[in-house]
Amino acid sequence: PVASAVEIGGVKIAREDVVKDDPTNNVPDSIFTKLGMQLHMRDQHPLGIIKNAIYDYFDTNYDNKFEKFDNLCPLVSTKANFDDVLVPADHVSRSYNDTYYIDSQTVLRCHTSAHQAELLRNGHTHFLVTGDVYRRDSIDATHYPVFHQMEGVRVFSPADWEASGLDPTTYAAEDLKKCLEGLAKHLFGSVEMRWIDTYFPFTNPSFELEIYFQDEWLEVLGCGVTEQEILKRSGKTDNVAWAFGLGLERLAMVLFGIPDIRLFWSSDERFTSQFSKGQLGIKFKPFSKYPPCYKDISFWINESFTENNLCELVRGIAGDLAEEVKLIDNFTNKKGMTSHCYRIAYRSMERSLTDEEINELQWKVRDQIQSKLKVDVR
Ligand code: PHE
16 A cells, blocks of 8 residues: 655655656656655665765865755756756656656656756855655666765855966866765775766766776766856856765665665665664675576567666566566567567565565566556567
């Protein structure tokens, strides 16, 4: 049974206002139930511990100048989420395949950047925004449709860069990298990391910071020098600014050695009891790993098939028992029909699963793949 309403920062939000049987709405109950959980506001939770450690870094190094917002509502307008941060009209992140829409004008924010422009318009010049963000995505150990980000923005005045002899953009970019390298050092001590040049609609130049984890480079934050247009629209014509957005789960996975992103949502004491307020250094001790169970399913896809739709369907049935959904075979026959074979890994973080319950889940998946995604199971 799904609750009829949730509360976010004292405001009640009814299920009917978020989950609607309407083609402009693509929010399932499995997402509605995550609203208002506020994991980042729990001091004993790894996400809360990381948030507080980052706050400490900024308080200490910037003399408490950064204002903190961690209770802003995740239901935002498409204007705030996209237009205000200059996301082009044809950018993929605007698609129904990538973002949760409540209606054509309202989304579950897909990044904390959704709050940048309004806070700038309201005159804030140094701020951190922390919150849950929502993205339709694939299923594996580091991806989950709800995760947490922290946005940081700092605005400079001419007096800040004039003495440096650098042009304002270079000055801001150097300050930004120094700030984030200092933060990484504060959190990790030493860790292997690298900067990658990248593109974001709202910053130029733009960078990503990657950290080495479980044998791969993991992107943990995006950042850059704020596009002048954003500052101009907020009435700041003589300024430059930087901005960053970091993924709290990914930082926490590296920092605490948490192997799977689903664990953040676990209320199993064997997980929750391992963390305490203010304790950054602890390494998570996995309580026995239960065996996974793999099920393969093959079908002929159609034009409207997407992996995100499949993953959401699987998550809707199996919830957090779905550990990974992976394309293992893909071919097109002479008639031009394309077949996909997916391997679904089922595993609980908390207990052994029985064959019966897995078979039942897999039959439901099979059923709904045909009835909802309209593909032909082979
Ligand atoms: N919003 C970006 C993301 O979610 C991160 C980012 C924030 C990049 C601020 C640059 C500046 O990927």
